[in-house]
Amino acid sequence: MKIVLAIVSTVLALTASAQDYKSFPMWNPKLSIEQRVNDVVSRLTLEEKVAQMLNATPAIPRLGIPAYDWWNEVLHGVARTPFKTTVFPQAIGMAATWDTNSLFRMADYSALEGRAIYSKAVEQGRTAERYLGLTYWTPNINIFRDPRWGRGQETYGEDPFLTAMLGRSFVRGLQGEDPKYLKAAACAKHYAVHSGPEPTRHSDNFNPTAYDLWDTYLPAFKELIVDANVAGVMCAYNAVDKQPCCGNDQLMNDILRKQWKFNGYVTSDCWAVDDFYKYHKTHKDATVSAVDAVVHGTDLECGVTVYKTLVDAVKNGLITEAQLDVSLKRLFTIRYRLGMFDPVSMVKYAQTPSSVLESAQHKAHALKMAQQSIVLLKNENNTLPLSKKIKKIVVLGPNADNSIAVLGNYNGTPSEIITILKGIQNKVGSSVEVVYEKAINFTNDTSLVYADVSDQYLYEGKKGFKAEYYSNKDLQGEPAVVQTEAGVDHFWQEGQQVLGNIRANNFSARYTTNFTAANDGSILFEVEADDGYKLSVDEKEVLNAWTRNRWGARTYRLKTEKGKTYKLVLEYWQGEGKANVKLKAGNLAQLNYASLLKKVSDADAIVYAGGISPQLEGEEMRVDFPGFNGGDRTTIALPTVQTELMKKLHATGKPVVFVMLTGSAIATPWESENLPAIVNAWYGGQSAGTAVADVLFGDYNPAGRLPVTFYKSDSDLPGFSDYSMEGRTYRYFKGEALYPFGHGLSYSNFNYSGLQLPKTTAANKAVTVTVTVKNTSKRDGDEVVQLYVSHQTKSKAPVRALKGFKRIALKAGESKTISFKLTPEELSLVNETTGKYYQPKGKMQISVGGGQPGVKNKTTSNVLSSSIQVL
Missing domain, CATH: 2.60.120.260 (Galactose-binding domain-like)
Structure with a gap:
């Protein structure tokens, strides 16, 4: 009888507790977030604490805590959700806009769509489902050091400064500017020294020098963590100096938490903690792996396997419950900052209506960014723009009508996708005959x-x-x-x-x-x-x-x-x-070439839409077509079958325009030598086809710039698994590029004049640089003003490094004076031994123009340079 009474008493107590949880401090919005977080963590049992450190966290009914899955993606629009969303260009395409304002707005719009989706999830009781939450594991700010990496398409390119500036804009746009609440939570990934190869990423160990670590691999992370206040960080699969990144002394404890004083949350990459003992073999089992990851500040496990062992780890004295509390407080702080425990009336972002999903404003911006991202690589004899008075245009190639390619990876699903073919058909209407044939696949003609x-x-x-x-x-x-x-x-x-x-x-x-x-x-x-x-x-x-x-x-x-x-x-x-x-x-x-060539014989123009696609490159894929392996490429050359087809098309004497879709640099030596026009359109999102057609027919004046170097051949590249930056990217490559970083042509012409900067400066002082840019043509257009710094020193230094850029609009004949203020850090170098920044005395060259100085493929009529003496 006593046992029965005891059980009844316990049940009544729990029921009362469930009914009264709203009276707990954790639910009082008048208290500080810190007080509320401390309260909720103090009320959790050990088992509940561990469960809240998994990406799929269960509900705790007695405290009113709903289930929540941390895993969500917003790389270029809200991804993988069951709802229709706006899909912007792939990240590498957005980087090609060189427009921080556009990226800020894209992130802002995406966060609003995410808010609308989360509100639906709350209303429908679906917060436990993946891809419906407000914690987004984006942006990917790894440096795209090697064009063979299949996930490079998810990044902002090969340059640390460009990556940092674009990443900062994305984080600020996504997280909002409210002093209390986050619109959404961004997450900088993959920390750190991570950029392929994909097939070996779970077991790879890299040993970067202190110089490369601080000069290349960490600057963007520092910018987002220290200056942009990113909410989260994702640690990478690979090991650095023989310690897995999610349990790395230098990266996690010393740099992230101590030097940068990061107080946000860290999530593992998915199943990365499993890699500790399964692939890196640095830990004996799951329990030891879980303990070490938590001790190193990995607060959340994506994968929901290893952290479950933490319950026994605490009971067996391998880790204290107080150590778990540190992580739990970080995690709950994010959820409170997202307003998940406050009335909707208090959180303005929570009041976002569902009408923002694919709103006209958002779709217009997706088109704008697709237009901005297009890079005109070559345009001989004014082949472009095409005349709208042509009678027949032939559209060919594996990407001509490929809706998968334009969406990239980590993408959402829009209501409408405009492929290249559809964009051209919409543009010319019924007055022009449009002939379409896929003709070939990416790697074969059978x-x-x-x-x-x-x-x-x-x-x-x-x-x-x-x-x-x-x-x-x-x-x-x-x-x-x-x-x-x-x-x-x-x-x-x-x-x-x-x-x-x-x-x-x-x-x-x-x-x-x-x-x-x-x-x-x-x-x-x-x-x-x-x-x-x-x-x-x-x-x-x-x-x-x-x-x-x-x-x-x-x-x-x-x-x-x-x-x-x-x-x-x-x-x-x-x-x-x-x-x-x-x-x-x-x-x-097999393709009947004779029949195909007969179809194009009377065409006024041929548009060949080729390149590669996310069907071939991406994250750890089962792809083994010639030239591709596991999501990566084994060669940067355009597949031979495509070049051979274009040779036959070119031999007809008809103008052939090569529209290249890609997430990375492709070597096109024959095409660049022989074809009159090449347009790089990346994976342009839902409106890619409209944007391409706008450029082809002159309704949009292209101004995209390459965020990566387009090399001539594989022989220009060091080994894929070699993480030394020697000979890599425009900053350390001493050869001649096919198309250099920063390259991009326009239908307008621009001239630079009046470069002003001091002749001397003291160390550790900012320097102001001004220049005047004039549109000397009769056509309105955008110009991307680029500033590069080159140190004349015997110490290790980049050949040159981007330290400023601005995308500006200039009407025909208009001039604008542009000003850059270079900080002492932007004028500094990295010490080879310590990794610390220092400003060397002596001369440094500052160059401003529409591209890099000293390269053959200049994007404007002139690039101005001047030396400054550091005293």
């Missing part, structure tokens, strides 16, 4: 010519496939949904609703049918899938995610007998990332 075999699929008396969907990725248990589908052709953004309660995250599906052959011979079945799959014919496995034929495709040739039936079973499972599964049938055919 494609599957699809056949309509839908009438030959039959299962249990119904045409099509029996489709079974499972809420796990192992095809285990009973399917959650069973239905008949006409074919297998699906694409889901990660987190998007698949069917019922199944979302595109850790799910699986099985598609079953009986295929009856129409004739004797053979037919080819092709599978497209972003994750794991297995195709079986008559209970025998014939194809899986790791098998490809000599064309690089996932195909199986079935020998057929007329009237015979074959059982087909396609099993598919998805973990993280996009979900894409298709089953097509047909036969291979």
Whole structure:
């Protein structure tokens, strides 16, 4: 009886506690955030504390704390959400705008859309779902040191200063300017010394010199942490000096927390703490790994596996509960600063209406940034802009009508996507004949010519496939949904609703049918899938995610007998990332070049849209086409098949405009020598096609500038895994680039004059530089004014380094005087031994113009330079 009474008493106490939690200090908005955070942490049990240090945190009903998943993405618009959102150009494209104001506005708009989505999640009780929260793991401010890195597209390029300035604008736009509340929480990643290769990132160890660490790899992080007050930091997979980044003495304890005094939260990259013992082999097991990560200030584990061992670690004396409290206070501080524990009426950002999603203003800015990002690499004999009075234009290439390519990676899903083809069709209307043909793939000219075999699929008396969907990725248990589908052709953004309660995250599906052959011979079945799959014919496995034929495709040739039936079973499972599964049938055919050339023989212009795409480069991908490996590239050369096609097109005598989509530098020596016009359009977002058409036909005057060096060939590059900056990027590369960092042409001409700066200056004093820029043409246009500093010293120093830039609009004939104030740190170098900044005495050269000084591919008529003596 006493036991029963005790249980009843406990239940009543808990019920009362659940009803009265609003009276706790943690819920009192009149108190300081620090007081409220201290209160909530003090009320948590050990098990609850550990659970709150995982990216997917469970609810604590007795305290009124809702479930929350920290994992969200906003690289170039809110990503992977089940709602439609505005998709801006990929990060590398936004960097090509060289416009901090545009990037600020993009982040501001994205945060508003994120707020609207989070409000929907709260209303619908869905805060536990991934990709619906307000903690975004962006921006990626790693230095794009090597163009072979597939994730370089997510960065702001190869220069520390440009990266820092753009990153700062992004953080300020995303987090807002309210003194109390964050609009959203940004996160600087991946800290640090991280930029490929992708296949070995979980086990790589890099040993950068003190000079390279402070001169190249850390400046952008310092800017965002010390000056922009970024809310979070994500530590990287790799190790530095034999310690994993998330448990690194120098990076985490000394620099981040002590020197930079960072008091925000740190999250691991996803499953990075597992790497401690699985791949780096620096720790003996999961428990030791978890303890060491927390001791080094990794507050949150993305991956939800290793930190669960912290409960036993505390009980066994390996770490104290007070050490967990340090991390918990940082984490809850972020949630309080986001207003998650305050009434909506107190948090202006929480009142953001859902009408901001894909608002006209946001879509207009996506188009503006796509336009701004386009870099005109070459334009001989005024080939561009094209005349709108032409009669016929031929549009070719694997990126001409590729909606996946324009969206990049880590992307959202907009209501409408304008491809290059659609943009051109919209531009010229019905008065111009537009002929389209894909012609070739990215790496070969042999494609599957699809056949309509839908009438030959039959299962249990119904045409099509029996489709079974499972809420796990192992095809285990009973399917959650069973239905008949006409074919297998699906694409889901990660987190998007698949069917019922199944979302595109850790799910699986099985598609079953009986295929009856129409004739004797053979037919080819092709599978497209972003994750794991297995195709079986008559209970025998014939194809899986790791098998490809000599064309690089996932195909199986079935020998057929007329009237015979074959059982087909396609099993598919998805973990993280996009979900894409298709089953097509047909036969291979090589491009008929003669037929194609006949189609273009009477064209007024040919637009070839090629390059590469996020289907080939990205994060740790299962891609092994020639020239690509695991998301990275093994060569920077444009795939040979594309060059060969353009040679044939060029031989027709028709003007060929090469529109190149890419997330990184591509070597195009033949194209640059022979084609009259080359336009680099990156992965331009939802309005990429409109922006390209605007540039091609002269409705927009291009002014994008390269945020990376376009090298001539692979021979210009050091080894991919070599993290020394010697010979890398424009700052240390001593060869001649194909297109240098900062390069970009215009339909206007600009002239620089009146460069003014002092002849001498004392060390540790700021220097003001002014210059006048004039648009000497009859056409309005933007110019990107670039300032470079070059030290004339025997000490280690960059060849030159960007230290100022401004994108300005100039009407025809207009002049503007531009001023730069260079800080002592911007005029300093890094000591080779200590990594400390110092300002050397002697001469340094300051150059201002529309590009780098001393390069052949100048973007303006002149670049002005002058020396200054540091006393």
